[in-house]
Amino acid sequence: MDIKYDLSSYTRVLKLASTPDWEEFSQIALIAGAGIVLVGILGFLIAFVMGFVPGGL
Known part of the structure; x- marks a missing residue:
């Protein structure tokens, strides 16, 4: 991990x-x-459909 290289890249x-x-x-x-x-x-x-599915929401 070369901090000097990383900082120059960010700059x-x-x-x-x-x-x-x-x-x-x-x-x-x-x-x-x-x-x-x-x-x-x-x-x-999806929530609306799951409301009609038995065992859903």
């Missing part, structure tokens, strides 16, 4: 990183929000 990555502009941020937020909603709907549907 290089931080120098290359940039703050996204508003268009890029809003697109990422929209996709992430859609994913969260999709997972929520899927969980709701």
Whole structure:
């Protein structure tokens, strides 16, 4: 484990990183929000179906 090499790698990555502009941020937020909603709907549907299965929830 070479700490000096690791720190230089982290520094290089931080120098290359940039703050996204508003268009890029809003697109990422929209996709992430859609994913969260999709997972929520899927969980709701599974719970709803398990309510009708004998021995379910």
